[in-house]
Amino acid sequence: MAARGGAAARPASAAGNKTCQFKLVLLGESAVGKSSLVLRFVKGQFHEYQESTIGAAFLTQTVCLDEATVKFEIWDTAGQERYHSLAPMYYRGAQAAIVVYDITNQESFQKAKNWASPNIVMALAGNKADMANKRAVDYEEAQAYAEDNGLLFMETSAKTSMNVTDVFMAIAKKLPLGAGPEPARDTVDPSQSTQRASGGSCCK
C-alpha cells in the first residue's frame, strides 16, 4: 500500500489545536453493516432496511482528542467487495481501516481475516452486537485473533450505537498525529474555478 506522500498526518492549522485529516476505509463482506456503522457515526441514524450501498461513499466526520482534532475521510466500499473487485484506488493513501464482520455470521468473520494489511491502523469490529441471541462468533475468539494480529477490537451495534464512536475514537488515538506537515505536492483542484496555492488541495 502506498501511503500518500509518505507522511501520515495532514495538519490544517498551525496555531492552537491542530486538525489532522486521515483516510479511513471500511472493509468486510456484504451486509455486515459497514454502511450502517458509517451512517451511525456520521449522522447518528440507523435504517432497519438499509439498501446495499447507494449514493454516498465518501463522508467525513471529526473526533476531538486532547492534543488534536482528527478528521476522518471515510470511504465505504460501494458494493465492489461483493466479487472481490475493489479498485486499488480504494486503499490508496488509507491510513486506517475498520474490518467489519457480523457476529451472527461465522463466515463473515472468517472472511474478515483475509483483509489484514500491514502499515495502517486497523480495527476489527464485530457488528450487530445487539443480536447476541443469534451469536455465531465467540467474543473471546475474535479478541484473541485481533490481539495476535495487532488489531484494535470491539463489538459494535449500528442499531443501538454501542461502541460506534468508540471504535473511531480508538483508531484516532493510535494514528500518528505528531507527523510533520505533508510535503508540498503542488496538486491542483480542477473543480475550483481559481488556481489554488501549492499543496492546497490536501489541507482544507
Place this chain on the structure above:
Amino acid sequence: MDEEYDAIILGTGLKECIISGMLSVSGKKVLHMDRNNYYGGDSASLTPLEQLFEKFHGPNAKPAPEMGRGRDWNVDLIPKFLMANGSMVKLLIHTGVTRYLEFKSIEGSYVLKGGKIYKVPADEMEALATSLMGMFEKRRFKKFLVWCQQFDVNNTETWNGLDPHNSTMQQVYEKFGLDENTADFTGHALALYRNDEYKNQPFMPTVEKVRLYSDSLARYGKSPYLYPLYGLGELPQGFARLSAIYGGTYMLDKKVDNIVYEGGKAIGVKCGDEIVKGKQIYCDPSYATDKVKKTGQVIRAICLLNHPVPNTNDAQSCQIIIPQKQVGRHYDIYISCVSNTNMASPKGWFIAMVSTTVETTSPETEILPGLQLLGPITEKFVTVSDVFEPVDLGTESQVFISKSYDPTSHFETTCKDVLEVYERGTTTPFDFTKITHLSLEEQE
C-alpha cells in the same frame, strides 16, 4: 446468477467505465466485467513494474534492482493528458469523480523546429523571449490570437471579414499574414492537429481548438495539461467507483467467452458454463472482434529513463510535439513524459512514451526522431496496435462498441466517443442533472 441486467459492460477501460457510471447514474442495472484481474484494460497503468516486464518480455523478465521498488511504478499503456479546460475535466467535475483523484499540471509543452526543441510559450514573458518566431511575426501572431479569443459566430463584427462557413484555416493564416512556420506552430502545437488536413477546412473548429488550448493554459499557467497522481489508470477506477456507488456490480478476472445472440439481437454473455442475461451490451473492440473493422495502426514506445528528457530544462513532466513536416511525415510524433512528481515512478526515474500513427511497414523506424530526443534509454517496450471501430451503430444487435484509443495527446476524442456510444445505446444524450452524488455527500 439468473437476474437480467439492463446493461452488461465488458472491459474496464476508461470509456467503458465512464459509460458504466453514466448508465448506473441513470438508474440502469449494470453488470461490469473484465477478463483481466485489474481495472483499466488498454487504458490501465501497470503496477508493479514486474507486471510491465512480464507483459512485454515474458514471465521470466525482471526489472534491474536499481529500478527501485516495483510498486512505486505506475506505467500507462496509452499516452494522454487532460486539457485543463477540456471535456474530460468537465465530466470529472460533473460526476464528482474529481474527489477520488489528485491532479498536477504538466510542467511544459515543447515543439520541435529545425531539429531544435522550443518551449511553447506559456505566458507573455515567454512569448516575448521565444525565438520560435521573429519580432514582426510575433505581432501578427498576437493579433491572430486576440481575434481567436474574440471570435463569435453570432456576431459578424467579430469575423474580421472571414466567413466561418466558407473561409478555410489557410485563408485565415493568409489574412493575418502568418508564415508557414507560424501556421505549423498554430495547427500542431496549439490546435493539436496531427496532420495538415484542417488547413483546407472551415476555420471554426481550429479556432475552437486554439481557444481550448489557451483557456486550459490560463487555468494553471505552466501548460494546458493535467495528469492524475498515480497515472491515468486512476481515471477508469474513479468512474468504476461512481458506477458502483449507484449500484453497479463489478467482476474482475472473469472468463468472458462471447456475446450470445438471438435473431441478431444480443441477449447476454457466455461466461464459462453460465449465460448472464442482459438487454444491452457495451464493450471495447476486443470483446466483439466480429463486429469491428481495423482503421489503422498506432505505435507506442514506453521508454524508462534515469534522467529527464534533454533540453526541457529538467522538466519533471512534459510533452514534446514533432510536427509532421519537421520530419517529412504525414502525422505528428508525440512524446509524453511523467515521473516521480506524478507518482508514476520512483525518484530519479522518468517514463517517456513516443507514439504516432503508423505510415509505413517499419513502424519502429518511424519513431526514431522521437527516440533520439530522449538520450540514453534504460528499457524500451514497443507495441504496434491495431485501431478498431465498430462496423455499425449497434441499433439492431444492441451491442454498443467503443473505438480503440486514438493517438491524440488528450482526451477530447475519448469523451466524444463515450457520449456518442451512450446516446446510441439510450437514444438520449446524457443528462448531467441526474447526478445527485455530490449533494449526498457532506459539504465542507
